[in-house]
Amino acid sequence: MSGPNTQYDPVEVSALDPAAVDANVADALAAIEAATDLDALKAVRLAHAGDRSPLALANREIGALPPSAKAEAGRRVGEARGRVGAALRARQEALEAERDERMLVDERLDMTVVAPRRPLGARHPISTTIERVEDIFTGLGWEVAEGPEVEAEWFNFDALNFGPDHPARAMQDTFFVEPGDAGLVLRTHTSPVQMRAMLTRDLPLFIVCPGKVFRTDDLDATHTPVFHQVEGLAVAEGLTMAHLKGTLDRFAAELFGPHVTTRLRPAFFPFTEPSAEMDFQCPICLGKDPACRVCGGTGWIEWGGCGMVNRNVLSAAGVDPERFTGFAFGMGIERAIMLRHGVPDMFDIVEGDVRFSTQFGMEI
CATH class of the missing domain: 3.30.930.10 (Bira Bifunctional Protein; Domain 2)
Incomplete structure (x- = not known):
């Protein structure tokens, strides 16, 4: 975390720059939309919402701001993380629904079909x-x-x-x-x-x-x-x-x-x-x-x-x-x-x- 920033210079705290925050959100939403299965979405979650993600690091930098700037920066980063979290939940629900529907098709048993069994023998x-x-x-x-x-x-x-x-x-x-x-x-x-x-x-x-x-x-x-x-x-x-x-x-x-x-x-x-x-x-x-x-x-x-x-x-x-x-x-x-x-x-x-x-x- 950076040291005290009494004069609040957004260049000095670049992670909190509004353009940088918007860019991180855009990257996260694109990656979430591109995830084709639950395993891929898990990797996106770690990259864009995990402890080492850009938005998480930006949230840590809020403490380095002067009191007058913390509220605005916190609101901006909070909204960004909320958008990413909502997108992740929505995408997970969609992928889980697709998985369940696919399982119903792939694992369905047709009980009316005679199993192709070959008789192995009989008791004498x-x-x-x-x-x-x-x-x-x-x-x-x-x-x-x-x-x-x-x-x-x-x-x-x-x-x-x-x-x-x-x-x-x-x-x-x-x-x-x-x-x-x-x-x-x-x-x-x-x-x-x-x-x-x-x-x-x-x-x-x-x-x-x-x-x-x-x-x-x-x-x-x-x-x-x-x-x-x-x-x-x-x-x-x-x-x-x-x-x-x-x-x-x-x-x-x-x-x-x-x-x-x-x-x-x-x-x-x-x-x-x-x-x-x-x-x-x-x-x-x-x-x-x-x-x-x-x-x-x-x-x-x-x-x-x-x-x-x-x-x-x-x-x-x-x-x-x-x-x-x-x-x-x-x-x-x-x-x-x-x-x-x-x-x-x-x-x-x-x-x-x-x-x-x-x-x-x-x-x-």
Whole structure:
């Protein structure tokens, strides 16, 4: 700031010269009008209305004037700064309005336009069918159990009453894990999970065991070397074949519809006695078309095996067969999909074409 100016000479205090003040205002108004966005206006504000702007410096020089000149100089500089401030506010309002209008256009979302999404995949019907089966049995109060896919030969065969010479133990049916004397196989069914459950859980026991199994079958229209099963086991006091039949009837009705009719045919399995094959009436022809391709004209479709748990199996698990009885059953997941949806060929299920999976949606 300049020293005292007792005689007020506008040349000596040039920043307060009326022409200089008017010129600063004109420069500021031109710069404000030329600002095309808010960032540019911010720079103009600092240059023409900030602490180091010409009008701010002129305002500081007022203190150097004699008392008789301060009022007139203050009025002149105040009016100039007021004009610049008003111009800045008006320009900011205009630029903000332009920005908001532009955002409404640039960021608008047309909710009526279908997004160009490329479907990346779909859940496989095997997964959704297994989940549906689990939901059915957990709704009945059962538990879901799991076990290893590489299984000890004792759990897979011996504990389930398969004799040493049983054909299922041959290389033609079973994948053995090297070395040959390791006693390990790729499980041929999920029944070992039932044995593990009886050894580790308290009775009464009600479990369902879905999972992947392996057999040395060739891939054809109805067979595959890797497939999925769901097996169930119930062990308690007083269980009979009537409980088994009622459970399977409920299972079939939940999976295939309330109209389904079932029957049991005598059969043989090492781990159940008595044993049976469960069939249900062909949903396509209802047994009225001798040329039906689904049931072969018989009117019935085989679904899986079942029976009362063999006493030897209960004893191998440390369960007293004099006190407890149990029933077990096993069905193929792929077969259920083929029967429920009319899938004619196993290749459609296993080859991994996403077009096959997408037709089932998220739940079947």
